[in-house]
Amino acid sequence: MSPTDPTAPLTVLLGNHPHTRPLKDGTIPVEGVDCRYPESSPLPPAFARMVRYLAYDICELPMATYLQALDAGIPVTLLPAVLVGSTHHRSLTRLPQGPRIAPGDLVGRRVGVRSYGQTTGLWVRGWLQEEYGVRSSDVTWVTTEDIHVAHYVNPSYVERSRAERVADLLHAHEVCAAVLGPKAIGGQGAGLVPLVDDAEAAGLAWTERHATIPANHLLVVRDDVLRTRPDAVLAFYRALRQAIADTAGERDDSPAGRAVATGWSTSLTSCLDIAGRYALEQNLIGGPVDVAAIEKKTHFLDA
Template sequence: MLGDYPHTRVLRDGTIPVAGADCRFLSASPLHTAFPRMVRALEFDVCEMPVATYLMARDAGVPLTLLPAVLIGATHHHSLTRLPDGPELDVRRLAGRRIGVRSYGQTTGLWVRGILREDYGVEASDVTWVTTEDAHVDTYVNPPNVRRSSAGGVAALLRAADVDAAVLGPRAIGVQGVPLVPVIEDAEEAAAAWVERHGTVPANHLLVVRDDVLRSRPDAVTALFRALARGIDETVGERDPATPAGRAVTAGCSDSLARCLEIAARYALEQGLVRTPVDLDRIHKDVAFLDA
């Protein structure tokens, strides 16, 4: 189960074969509807998965192994949005405000809350998070400052003035039917400073494999991963390396990915998405053979 990107399309259409494995590529629209199917029912052998969903599933004991491929990523200082005709918000004074997000466990929300704490001194617990969906991991219990709305979507919360701001991923901002502007006025500059400071771009979607599939067919998993890595390499011209999103797409256990996972794991623990510190060494050791 993979999204539709240049680097996955070449696997889907057979331009890049997966040697020794008979792969059936599935689709879901929207893609995020596939993620609970994977973590709740292990419906697919290999599945694209948001970073936060993976960390939460791992914390809940779901038998999945992370594969070191970033399928999409981006900076998220611009993902905290408001209506252009609404009152301006001081990002440092969001305590007591209501912010909409699809679910508390959404990866864009993970990055935004981490940014708010790290760059602007706003704790996740200072804000009321208004959600329109449950977490992908069905055993997860939201913190007490999370409220569920029956609105049709996050943009609807803004239009109804039920929230002061909303968290929307880069792909979602342009399809909401309303123009939105970043709450952080210098979002692009602030994002560039974050990337420079951390030496990585926030990953949104990685790749996971069921543990039983990895045990029974490591050859097929390796073949798929190497085909994807080749796809990422051969479609580099279809991404803009001048943008964080263009640089984010990678395959392999790089220093950048290690830093990204370390930050995401820390944010997840701070925000109550996971109960115990993430064993990053174990995650890296589980997939070290892919770089051999």
């Protein structure tokens, strides 16, 4: 069956989060729609499959990947949902036994990051410029993986390493600092320390200043599916909204807990606006992001 057939299952790629579990285990059904939930472990290769091959009908997608896909004209539409988010001042790390360096000391130095298009890196480079005056081009970014959007060409100040993990770059002294995502901080980043003194307070100050929380993972739908099966997309969105509401007690009051949400809001539009500005400053995209146009495409979901 064609994915645009009204009786075809929807293929939905979601990470394993408390708020997606009720959908994936069938506790919360999607009314009138058969949804299939393939697994991808690790998750990032699925993001590349989505933006390169449109492999899924609906897909969890990182903020930076979405902005690059939008800039490249890839036919996907943002659904108003934040699946993962948090502050990222603690994400810029160093070896505890190494020289004590501050974020402002990174000009002219080498910093490890999984990919130049990694969303955590987008947010880290954003606050580096905003708070310390360190532009992305002031640093050599050493990566361990390719970017998700295939035809994007990294800037000249990005290098590719043969190392398998970002933390390995630090331990091999190939870089002086490393950007690690939320899961990596508790894994390969165990024992590393933030460059920012009192990183949690600095992250909270960022959220108060901007009245939003940095979103890492959003949700997109293929344009052809949205166009031909809007009722199915609406049914899925409503089920996700219920799942997020029903699992609210499993999230704390930290930024990561409060970031998870559905619906167009001033927080989400501000988040997209700031991320778009950061992405443009960092040469991840070639032009400004029209947040109002993004919202207009799916305003009916919250009607």
